[in-house]
Amino acid sequence: MKTQSDSRPSETFTVRVDAPTKARLEKLAESTGRSRSFLAAEAITQFLDANEWQVAGIRDAIHAIDAGEAVSHEDVRKWVESWDTPDETPAP
Numbered sequence: 001m002k003t004q005s006d007s008r009p010s011e012t013f014t015v016r017v018d019a020p021t022k023a024r025l026e027k028l029a030e031s032t033g034r035s036r037s038f039l040a041a042e043a044i045t046q047f048l049d050a051n052e053w054q055v056a057g058i059r060d061a062i063h064a065i066d067a068g069e070a071v072s073h074e075d076v077r078k079w080v081e082s083w084d085t086p087d088e089t090p091a092p
Contacts, residue, residue, distance in 0.1 A: 071092045
């Protein structure tokens with residue numbers, strides 16, 4: 001995971017937040033001994049990492065479906081319904 005502490009040069013931009021969010025950020029910055037800017041940059045980085053991962057997974061799944069590599073809903077349903085039964089089937 002990339003962090004704000006990496007030795008890359010940083011750039012400045014403005015983000016508007018409501019007053020309660022700003023107050024929470026200020027309180028957390030004070031509690032942790034970090035700057036608001038550091039915490040906001042870390043939060044943005046973590047948000048981007050998670051969302052880029054999710055979008056890539058969705059894109060990969062769509063490509064798999066388009067390539068005919070998907071498992072039908074019906075096959076998955078039958079498999080799940082077989083769990084914990086004497087006739088439990090292997091994953092499709």
